[in-house]
Amino acid sequence: MTQPLKIYALTAALLLFAACSDETDAVDPEADAGEDVEQPAPGQQSDDMPTADSIDPDDAEPAGLERIYVESADSAGVISDDAPLRAQSYFDADQAAELIGDDDLEPADFAGQSPSPGYNAIRFHSANDEDSGFGTGLQIWDLDGEDLTADERLEDLRSQFLGVSDVDGDELTDGAFVSERGELRTLVFTADTAPYVFALTCDLDTCETVDELVGHAAGLAASH
Numbered sequence: 001m002t003q004p005l006k007i008y009a010l011t012a013a014l015l016l017f018a019a020c021s022d023e024t025d026a027v028d029p030e031a032d033a034g035e036d037v038e039q040p041a042p043g044q045q046s047d048d049m050p051t052a053d054s055i056d057p058d059d060a061e062p063a064g065l066e067r068i069y070v071e072s073a074d075s076a077g078v079i080s081d082d083a084p085l086r087a088q089s090y091f092d093a094d095q096a097a098e099l100i101g102d103d104d105l106e107p108a109d110f111a112g113q114s115p116s117p118g119y120n121a122i123r124f125h126s127a128n129d130e131d132s133g134f135g136t137g138l139q140i141w142d143l144d145g146e147d148l149t150a151d152e153r154l155e156d157l158r159s160q161f162l163g164v165s166d167v168d169g170d171e172l173t174d175g176a177f178v179s180e181r182g183e184l185r186t187l188v189f190t191a192d193t194a195p196y197v198f199a200l201t202c203d204l205d206t207c208e209t210v211d212e213l214v215g216h217a218a219g220l221a222a223s224h
Contacts, residue, residue, distance in 0.1 A: 084115030087122035091138035096124040139199040171218040187213040191224035
């Protein structure tokens with residue numbers, strides 16, 4: 001082979017080798033991608049991202065969350081500084097049943113003054129008789145930290161109730177009085193030691209005498 005032909009053959013071989021090398025080094029995008037990974041669409045969460053339904057509220061309660069205790073005959077909750085006075089601490093279904101002679105009672109609304117940290121009321125009536133009347137109930141005023149004393153509040157209430165008369169005997173503290181209006185009888189009195197005023201109410205046909213109310217009131221007064 002002549003010299004020019006040798007040079008031409010060598011050049012062609014080099015060019016062919018370079019072309020094959022370029023094809024081998026080329027990157028295949030699909031081959032490097034590995035397994036297909038499904039990406040979430042814009043605005044869509046993947047399975048690994050927490051959702052509102054997957055978060056346990058007990059794990060992270062919002063800061064500053066304040067649960068207010070609202071009084072009812074069978075409620076339970078967390079008591080805040082602004083919670084109403086807990087009336088059931090003073091008068092419960094067992095005490096009501098003892099007073100009116102009915103073991104099957106249910107709580108009922110007590111219309112009047114709105115509950116507050118210094119006042120609340122609780123009432124029970126028969127669960128079996130819709131026409132059972134008022135039933136029985138207790139109102140409580142807590143004068144702790146107030147400008148008025150319990151005795152002063154008692155006198156103030158005397159001017160607000162109708163059909164008022166004094167209570168005979170020494171079972172209750174001085175100033176106790178009874179009010180009769182319509183079909184209801186209410187005995188208003190103070191606790192023996194704590195700064196509380198109570199008003200215990202019952203139907204006239206259930207608590208037929210003042211003495212029945214006084215007996216229960218004396219127990220309440222002595223326990224506070």
